[in-house]
Amino acid sequence: MRAYPKPIQIVVDAFTYLPGVGPKTALRFVFYLLKQPKGTIESMIRALQELQSSIQSCAICKTYTTAEICETCLDPRRDKTVICVVSQPRDIGTIDAAGFQGRYHVLGGTLSPIEGITPDTLEIASLIMRLADEPAVTELVLAFNPDIEGESTIMYLSKILKEKQLRLTRLARGLPVGSDLEFADEVTLGDALRRRWEI
Ligand SMILES: [Zn+2]
Helix, strand or coil, rough: CCCHHHHHHHHHHHHHCCCCCCCHHHHHHHHHHCCCHHHHHHHCCCCCCCCHHHHHHCCCCCCCEEEEEEEEEECCCCCCCEEECCCCCCHHHHHHHCCCCCCCEEEECCHHHHHHCCHCCCCCHHHHHHHHHHHCCCCCEECCCCHHHHHHHHHHHHCCCCCCCCCCEEECCCCCCCCCCCHHHHHHHHHHHHCCCCC
């Protein structure tokens, strides 16, 4: 990339820090911002500062919250016997929209030794402590992406939680609505066949 004035280069570097943003996209963002009224950049700066100063991790489930304990953990209508363990805070909205009524625990990722994501970098110790504090919990739903990292995390958690009197469940695999049998992969179709149900 050709050299631009230093202030432009600094912001380009800052944007490329974001996932999925390369130098060209970053430069497009910078040129776009330079054309905006002065107040736009100022309100973005304020929003970013507010983000850093007001967002913290829920003391119980580790999702993002503005209070010490998040609304979901405080909600008395939630089922106290089931915890859905997810990788990222954004997964909570997705699973809630599917009708889950229990509470959550956010690990902050799934195991990937190559990327340096080992059990001690995830919220696994806090999950174990939480289970000791909450004897009402009888089931953990392990809801991760169906990839190698998700599978290793399920294997690791089922190994370390083996001794506990807990029902460990995972999301079923199946065929997406509107999909075509012909294009389904063998693992998904095999799972859908094994877990078929009565009509
Ligand atoms: Zn919470």
